[in-house]
Amino acid sequence: MMDLFDTLTRSGLSEKAAKALSKIPHKQVQVDPRRPFREPGHDRDEVIFIQTGLLAKYKPDGSGRRQIVALRFPGEGILPAKGKAPYGIQAITKADLMVGQASDLEPILEEYPEIANFFYKLAERQQAIGYEWLVNCGRRDSMARVAHLLCETAERMKVDPAKEAMRNPFTQQQIADITGQTSVNVNRVFADLERQGVIRRDGRLVHFEEFDELRRIASFQPDYLS
Amino acid sequence: MMDLFDTLTRSGLSEKAAKALSKIPHKQVQVDPRRPFREPGHDRDEVIFIQTGLLAKYKPDGSGRRQIVALRFPGEGILPAKGKAPYGIQAITKADLMVGQASDLEPILEEYPEIANFFYKLAERQQAIGYEWLVNCGRRDSMARVAHLLCETAERMKVDPAKEAMRNPFTQQQIADITGQTSVNVNRVFADLERQGVIRRDGRLVHFEEFDELRRIASFQPDYLS
DNA sequence: CGGTTGTTTGAACTGATTCAATCTGTGTGG
DNA sequence: CCACACAGATTGAATCAGTTCAAACAACCG
CATH class of the missing domain: 1.10.10.10 (Winged helix-like DNA-binding domain superfamily/Winged helix DNA-binding domain)
Structure with a gap:
């Protein structure tokens, strides 16, 4: 099972910031595969960290089919943002999550600017993966x-x-x-x-x-x- | 022609931060279509802002073909990051760009934490577009x-x-x-x-x-x- | 055991590719 | 102004990769 504090420090975050982040009030959630965890259009007011299992972001395509647009492995997470998410979230395999509130994250982001930078780097990686998936779907x-x-x-x-x-x-x-x-x-x-x-x-x-x-x-x- | 300061303030950035950002030393560049502007593997040490024209990020697919993975319209930009970019940059139509150095951006990011947050939001939007493109290529x-x-x-x-x-x-x-x-x-x-x-x-x-x-x-x- | 979810296989079909040729518009130099 | 070059658009014919539909099979679980 992935430990949040360890993951954060190993990714280059300072001990202080890592501790503050992992101390955010959160609930422990277990998600079963196939059962949707968040529907498309849900509020993006949660921080999610994956301890075990596999999560997928998916979008319906208008007709009945759907496209999985991103995966999250243990040690990765889903960050909050303003507004509604255009995608749903679903477990691929039974997953253990830590789920916190964005409102609890904000003060910590202000106190430790390095965290914003850290989140930005995570987003960069996810973006690079997204680009590779586009090549995959489009050209291979x-x-x-x-x-x-x-x-x-x-x-x-x-x-x-x-x-x-x-x-x-x-x-x-x-x-x-x-x-x-x-x-x-x-x-x-x-x-x-x-x-x-x-x-x-x-x-x-x-x-x-x-x-x-x-x-x-x-x-x-x-x-x-x- | 898109003005940087206007674009920034209209997107919700404070006047101070917007002014600091738009005062970064930069050169004015014109890029012709078809001629690659940055090859895949280039250093991601530049901030790019598009004033006119259209830019594309592309990835080669191993054989001769290529996939365009993102577009940048006037008023949008390409942000710097650590390391090399896995994509190249090319103009779709003749483009006027402002190109600055990441090293000049960093002190401003530290001085105005709101800018990091602002960049994060921009990245969010690009991500949402990327997801939609995946649905497009994969399912439609x-x-x-x-x-x-x-x-x-x-x-x-x-x-x-x-x-x-x-x-x-x-x-x-x-x-x-x-x-x-x-x-x-x-x-x-x-x-x-x-x-x-x-x-x-x-x-x-x-x-x-x-x-x-x-x-x-x-x-x-x-x-x-x- | 029965129900559910996932895998495997076949046959017919179709949307998109490939290859090749032609056409059109635009810019360039003589 | 014309001839030529060149990039891009258009069209046809043959081919093929992947879909669709349908059915059977296997694995798992309460």
Whole structure:
């Protein structure tokens, strides 16, 4: 389980500021997958920090389908802002969250200007990821998109693909919602990747048999994640 | 031509902070379309403010193609950050820019904490646009994507579609690079939209004959832009 | 055991790409 | 002013990647 104080100090925040941040009044929430946690249009007056599990921001597209526009892994969070969010929030896997009020955050932001700067850096990283996802959806073919998501997920879950298998946290439908396809096609891509010997599946476990090849297929350049 | 001080105060910044920001030493730059202005991997040590014209952030995709991941209209800007940018910058139409150094910005950020907050809000808006683009590329069909870009562009160029025609700033290749298609298909979509009487083209001018219908095709909900 | 959620497969279809050729408008130099 | 070059727009034909619809199968859980 990710500890907030540790995460903050390890990301370069001063002990004082980190302590102040992690002392914000908050409630501990557990979110089940599939059940929406916040609907599109919800008030963005909360600070959310993820301890375990996986959260997704999603947007409906007008017809029944939806697009997942961002993921949050343990140690990451969702920051507050003015107004309503144009996206909903949903758990991918059962998640433990710390949820605080934006109003409790503000005085701390004023006291420690370094935190605003810190938040800005976090937003930068999320933006870089968003750009990469756009390239993924806009320019790569079906197989590259799935491969890219696998590479990014391994990296963000801190799985070393050379040494260990990764427990794939997504259903094929969710992968489809991230990569802009249908679950039927995601299934075929997975079968292809396995037939080519790039990955091996064992239930939800994914073994990276040839990670370099997977990275090549995905044209995955991990620098945007740092 | 967009004035920096005016833009800042109109966006809610205090006169003092706005004046300090607009007094940063900077050079005036004119960028021609098609000629890359900053290559992918450039140092993010500049503050850029757009006075006239249109700038695009783009990423190459490994093979020869590229994806435009963000646009900057007059009155908007590109903020600095640590490290290298994973994207390049290019002009869509001839642009007049103010370019300053990040090192000159820092002391002002420290003096006026409200500016950090202000930058954060700008980043929020760009993020919301990025999310919408993801939905566009991932979930909408070819025609909806082009229609959506037209709606968003009209809004961001402050064209009133009921009253005036819009000078389309993009080549069909650029629209393809934004919406993740080929220029050939963009051309067919335009022809379709015109055949349906939704738009009328007159050279680069686009007349919105039935803007409501265009918005419906695009499922365009402008709230994410505010 | 029955219900639910997720995965897999097949067949038919279609939207978009690819490749190639042609056309149009604009700017440039002789 | 004309000839030429060049970027961009347009069109056609063939192809293909991914969708759609439908059905079967597997895994999990109370």
